[in-house]
Amino acid sequence: MIQNLFDGILVGSILSLGAIGLTMVMHMLRFANFSHAELLSLGAYVTFVFDKLLESMVPALSQTIGGLSLTFSLIFAIILSMGVTGVSAIIIDWLVFRRIRDSAGPLSMVFASFGVALIVRNLISLIFGLKPKLYSEEITFAVRVSLDPLILIKLDQVFVLCMALVIMLIFHFVLSRTTFGYALKAVSENPTLSQINGVRLALMIRLIWLIGGGLAAVAGVFYGLNNQVSFLMGKDLVLSLFAAVIVGGIGSIYGAVVGGFLVGLASNMALLILPSGYKPAVPFLIILIILSIRPTGLFGEKK
Amino acid sequence: MSDTVLNVQSLTAGYVPGLPILHDVNMRLGRGEIVAVIGPNGAGKSTLIKAIAGLVLVEEGTIMLGARNLVGIRPDEMAIFGIAYVPQTNNIFRTLTIRQNLMLAAKRSDGLVDDLIERMFTLFEILRDKQLDKGGKLSGGQRQMLAIAMALVAEPTLILMDEPTAGLAPKVAEEILALVQDIAEKGVSIIFVEQNVKAALRISNRTYILAEGRNQIDGSTQELMEGQVIKEIYLGGRRLETS
Amino acid sequence: MIGIVSYLVFFLTMGFVLSIAVLGLNLQWGYTGLFNGGVAAFFGAGAYGVILFGGSNKAGQLIGFGLPYPFAVAGAVLLAGLLAWIVGLITTHLRHDYLAIATFGVAIAVENFARNAEPITGGAKGLRGFERPFETVINDPFWFNLAYLIFVFVVLIIVYNILENIGQSPFGRLLRAIREDEVAAQSLGKSPARVRLQAFIFGSMIMGLSGALYATFYAFISPQDIVPILTFQIWSMLIVGGSGNNKGAVFGTLIVWAGWVGSGWVLTQFAPVEMQLYIGTIQFIMIGLIIVLTLLIRPKGLLPEKLIISRSVARVKPE
Numbered sequence: 044m045i046q047n048l049f050d051g052i053l054v055g056s057i058l059s060l061g062a063i064g065l066t067m068v069m070h071m072l073r074f075a076n077f078s079h080a081e082l083l084s085l086g087a088y089v090t091f092v093f094d095k096l097l098e099s100m101v102p103a104l105s106q107t108i109g110g111l112s113l114t115f116s117l118i119f120a121i122i123l124s125m126g127v128t129g130v131s132a133i134i135i136d137w138l139v140f141r142r143i144r145d146s147a148g149p150l151s152m153v154f155a156s157f158g159v160a161l162i163v164r165n166l167i168s169l170i171f172g173l174k175p176k177l178y179s180e181e182i183t184f185a186v187r188v189s190l191d192p193l194i195l196i197k198l199d200q201v202f203v204l205c206m207a208l209v210i211m212l213i214f215h216f217v218l219s220r221t222t223f224g225y226a227l228k229a230v231s232e233n234p235t236l237s238q239i240n241g242v243r244l245a246l247m248i249r250l251i252w253l254i255g256g257g258l259a260a261v262a263g264v265f266y267g268l269n270n271q272v273s274f275l276m277g278k279d280l281v282l283s284l285f286a287a288v289i290v291g292g293i294g295s296i297y298g299a300v301v302g303g304f305l306v307g308l309a310s311n312m313a314l315l316i317l318p319s320g321y322k323p324a325v326p327f328l329i330i331l332i333i334l335s336i337r338p339t340g341l342f343g344e345k346k
Numbered sequence: 347m348s349d350t351v352l353n354v355q356s357l358t359a360g361y362v363p364g365l366p367i368l369h370d371v372n373m374r375l376g377r378g379e380i381v382a383v384i385g386p387n388g389a390g391k392s393t394l395i396k397a398i399a400g401l402v403l404v405e406e407g408t409i410m411l412g413a414r415n416l417v418g419i420r421p422d423e424m425a426i427f428g429i430a431y432v433p434q435t436n437n438i439f440r441t442l443t444i445r446q447n448l449m450l451a452a453k454r455s456d457g458l459v460d461d462l463i464e465r466m467f468t469l470f471e472i473l474r475d476k477q478l479d480k481g482g483k484l485s486g487g488q489r490q491m492l493a494i495a496m497a498l499v500a501e502p503t504l505i506l507m508d509e510p511t512a513g514l515a516p517k518v519a520e521e522i523l524a525l526v527q528d529i530a531e532k533g534v535s536i537i538f539v540e541q542n543v544k545a546a547l548r549i550s551n552r553t554y555i556l557a558e559g560r561n562q563i564d565g566s567t568q569e570l571m572e573g574q575v576i577k578e579i580y581l582g583g584r585r586l587e588t589s
Numbered sequence: 590m591i592g593i594v595s596y597l598v599f600f601l602t603m604g605f606v607l608s609i610a611v612l613g614l615n616l617q618w619g620y621t622g623l624f625n626g627g628v629a630a631f632f633g634a635g636a637y638g639v640i641l642f643g644g645s646n647k648a649g650q651l652i653g654f655g656l657p658y659p660f661a662v663a664g665a666v667l668l669a670g671l672l673a674w675i676v677g678l679i680t681t682h683l684r685h686d687y688l689a690i691a692t693f694g695v696a697i698a699v700e701n702f703a704r705n706a707e708p709i710t711g712g713a714k715g716l717r718g719f720e721r722p723f724e725t726v727i728n729d730p731f732w733f734n735l736a737y738l739i740f741v742f743v744v745l746i747i748v749y750n751i752l753e754n755i756g757q758s759p760f761g762r763l764l765r766a767i768r769e770d771e772v773a774a775q776s777l778g779k780s781p782a783r784v785r786l787q788a789f790i791f792g793s794m795i796m797g798l799s800g801a802l803y804a805t806f807y808a809f810i811s812p813q814d815i816v817p818i819l820t821f822q823i824w825s826m827l828i829v830g831g832s833g834n835n836k837g838a839v840f841g842t843l844i845v846w847a848g849w850v851g852s853g854w855v856l857t858q859f860a861p862v863e864m865q866l867y868i869g870t871i872q873f874i875m876i877g878l879i880i881v882l883t884l885l886i887r888p889k890g891l892l893p894e895k896l897i898i899s900r901s902v903a904r905v906k907p908e
């Protein structure tokens with residue numbers, strides 16, 4: 044029970060990070076982006092590559108931090124990967140979505156995002172192989188927090204959870220204290236009025252992809268640390284991310300954060316009553332329930 | 347006659363390519379002048395203002411600001427040319443505080459922002475008290491004041507206002523109109539759309555009448571007041587309802 | 590020689606079975622503008638449905654009604670329709686991409702159910718052993734398959750004609766009007782949400798029919814047959830052919846299906862050994878590329894829709 048609670052919160056924090064970008068894109072560009080989850084696996088693999096590169100270039104960086112299995116090189120790799128993944132998101136938008144946005148409706152973008160997801164996911168598996176990867180071959184042992192009930196927690200997991208919370212807090216300050224934050228809020232409330240007030244929409248869209256991609260990369264790495272780095276990560280997470288966005292209400296960044304935690308918790312708590320094989324279907328049930336009782340989500344605006 | 351600030355010539359513009367709303371519209375605005383645009387509902391008044399602000403598709407014609415053609419300039423660049431636009435509806439951000447609205451509208455982040463905002467608060471004391479409230483909490487009149495303050499805070503030379511008094515109590519509407527006159531006296535040129543024909547005629551230097559997307563008649567307000575056609579057209583209520 | 594012919598029979602049978610699903614999708618997307626991201630779910634409901642309703646009750650198996658074949662097919666189609674009704678009722682009146690998300694989810698849930706609900710669906714092993722009609726009468730695999738091909742072809746012709754008739758009917762025009770401009774359609778006094786729901790259910794039932802024919806052909810169904818890639822294959826078939834156009838839908842199906850089968854054959858023959866594991870991966874990239882490139886380069890497909898409605902409804906949106 045408490046173990047499920049902890050796992051739920053942990054997965055929830057990862058989903059929250061991933062859902063922030065998705066909710067911004069769904070609100071601003073008005074389409075459900077089925078390829079957003081692939082940014083998580085892209086970020087995870089790019090981090091993997093940078094990590095190995097840094098380790099071989101500067102062996103000193105391969106030292107682990109404290110009692111964690113994480114190395115310094117991994118931390119730097121994550122930062123680099125955030126940039127690369129964010130820029131990749133901008134490039135994908137520029138190559139595909141922008142063109143379709145100009146010529147066809149939002150549903151064509153949904154459609155294209157399925158195609159993009161297939162391409163990105165399978166290119167990754169073609170390049171990196173079908174076998175999952177691990178950031179560290181070292182086996183870290185879980186700390187037994189209590190025996191009855193049995194609760195096992197890894198230090199890495201605590202680190203991931205704390206980092207996820209710190210990143211969200213930083214993002215919160217950017218949103219609430221900077222002109223960029225106001226502009227972002229302004230654009231999501233009324234794009235035309237914000238344009239009149241000097242906000243460059245094209246630039247904002249690029250920034251949204253950059254931020255969404257960067258946060259997705261972190262989420263992907265954290266998911267990879269917690270499980271393993273696999274090209275199927277996006278496929279496994281896409282529905283949970285949508286569930287988080289819908290629970291929070293499309294366009295609400297804080298909603299996405301809360302939604303992420305709720306979906307993570309619900310998915311893990313559901314295991315108390317459902318056989319574990321049914322776990323992938325839980326986000327779908329959450330989506331159905333929310334859409335039938337409160338389609339605007341917890342924090343969404345009414346139409 | 348004062349020197350021309352803005353000159354709209356044979357403007358054909360609309361929302362969908364090939365389906366223009368405005369046809370061959372002409373309009374001129376001098377420095378420090380107040381020009382009113384009146385006309386029945388759906389005449390294209392808002393569309394004309396939006397065309398100048400860069401928000402609709404211009405198919406033909408020019409919009410000259412001095413020697414510069416504004417056609418093709420993005421709405422977010424208009425501020426560079428000293429143009430501010432107060433839309434008819436949804437003209438403030440409900441989810442931002444009053445202060446944040448003004449900070450965004452000031453389009454600058456240097457030390458001057460606080461000064462400029464302070465000046466707006468002296469102009470609209472009521473906004474100072476509410477500066478930390480969300481825009482959504484303001485009453486109709488206060489909302490309109492904030493919208494005008496958002497235009498002024500960018501220090502424009504030309505302000506486009508779309509029905510700034512719509513839906514306001516008569517007394518508040520009077521205040522807004524007096525403010526428009528004050529602004530113009532400081533050398534800012536103003537184009538404003540007004541439903542209340544009498545008010546429009548009273549405070550404007552010149553008035554344009556638009557119907558079905560075309561100029562109907564124009565001239566100095568004085569001439570219009572005296573002219574027979576104009577009386578027939580709207581004071582007689584044939585085309586417009588005067589309120 | 591007989592090998593090639595029997596392969597051709599297989600190729601066409603599958604091509605026609607898939608065409609039926611693509612026609613169902615065309616009703617939803619092409620005519621009505623509804624995004625169904627879970628074609629595999631409705632196809633799967635039909636496929637499992639026909640074996641559950643028509644198959645006999647075996648040991649360890651909870652359900653198996655052993656109904657006569659026509660009833661089994663009808664049950665399968667209704668099952669797909671029921672699933673569509675549940676999802677559609679909740680989503681067709683909401684923001685349009687909610688339907689995409691919910692249908693995508695239902696496909697995952699159905700596959701998940703098929704994998705786990707062993708007493709009903711046979712779990713990962715699937716459901717095997719289903720006596721196909723006339724199998725004992727014809728009693729020769731080649732001739733049986735040929736007869737089945739003709740049967741499937743007839744069904745395809747029937748579905749095609751029904752959809753063509755719908756397309757020309759006032760209902761079909763209403764669907765297109767809703768696709769083009771929901772507000773305008775609403776002002777005609779029709780409830781777009783209701784009409785969208787009807788089109789969604791009917792389209793999904795056609796997909797269910799396609800699934801039933803698929804499962805009948807193999808007398809076997811497993812979760813492997815209803816994985817998400819099926820949805821994307823069917824989508825790529827529709828968009829290549831030309832959404833909104835039924836001829837295009839069938840044409841696109843045969844082209845993409847040939848491309849799929851052909852690329853699979855070429856890759857198994859000529860790809861280096863270490864690449865053999867990645868044949869599926871390459872084919873998935875191919876499907877993704879077909880979707881994206883068609884949308885970018887030729888969004889109306891090879892055979893574009895012939896617009897029959899007049900453009901009298903001016904696209905006027907309120908401020």
Ligand SMILES: Nc1ncnc2c1ncn2[C@@H]1O[C@H](COP(=O)(O)OP(=O)(O)OP(=O)(O)O)[C@@H](O)[C@H]1O
Nearest residue numbers: 361367386387388389390391392393905906907908
């Ligand atoms: N976003 C839009 N897209 C398409 N057509 C529009 C749009 N906005 C307005 N129109 C059409 O343009 C025409 C002129 O509208 P406009 O808003 O300019 O009129 P107006 O004179 O400002 O009327 P009002 O007095 O009601 O404000 C109308 O027929 C209207 O339906």
Ligand SMILES: [Mg+2]
Nearest residue numbers: 391392434508
């Ligand atoms: Mg107007």
